[in-house]
Amino acid sequence: xxxxxxxxxxxxxxxxxxxxxxxxxxxxxxxxxxxxxxxxxxxxxxxxxxxxxxxxxxxxxxxxxxxxxxxxxxxxxxxxxxxxxxxxxxxxxxxxxxxxxxxxxxxxxxxxxxxxxxxxxxxxxxxx
Numbered sequence: 001x002x003x004x005x006x007x008x009x010x011x012x013x014x015x016x017x018x019x020x021x022x023x024x025x026x027x028x029x030x031x032x033x034x035x036x037x038x039x040x041x042x043x044x045x046x047x048x049x050x051x052x053x054x055x056x057x058x059x060x061x062x063x064x065x066x067x068x069x070x071x072x073x074x075x076x077x078x079x080x081x082x083x084x085x086x087x088x089x090x091x092x093x094x095x096x097x098x099x100x101x102x103x104x105x106x107x108x109x110x111x112x113x114x115x116x117x118x119x120x121x122x123x124x125x126x127x128x
Contacts (some may be wrong), residue, residue: 008077024073032068036060 040057 004078004081007072007081011077021073024076025069028068028072029065031072032064035063036064 037057040060
C-alpha cells in the first residue's frame with residue numbers, strides 16, 4: 001500500500017494539467033454542495049425568528065469543498081492505478097470451441113482403441 005501512495009504522489013507532482021483534476025474538482029464540488037445544503041436544511045437551529053431559513057449553507061459548502069477535493073483526487077488516482085493493475089494482470093485467452101472439443105474427443109477415442117457410439121439410445125435393460 002505505501003508503494004501505491006508513493007506512485008500517486010509522484011503522479012500528482014508530475015501532473016501539470018488542470019484537465020486531470022477537473023473531474024475530481026467537479027465531483028467534490030457537487031458532493032460538498034449537496035451535503036452542505038442537506039445538512040444545513042435539516043438542522044433545527046438554522047431558521048430565524050420569522051421561520052425563514054438562514055442562508056449559511058454557502059459557508060458550509062466553501063469549508064467542505066477544500067476538504068473533499070484532495071480526497072476525491074487521490075481516490076481517483078488510486079482507482080486509476082488499480083484499474084491499470086487489473087488490466088495488466090488480466091490476459092485474454094480464447095475459450096474452447098466445438099472443433100477443439102471434437103478433436104480432443106477423437107484423440108481420446110483413438111487412444112482407447114474402442115469405438116464410441118454417439119447418438120444411440122439405451123436398451124430397456126439399462127434403465128434403472
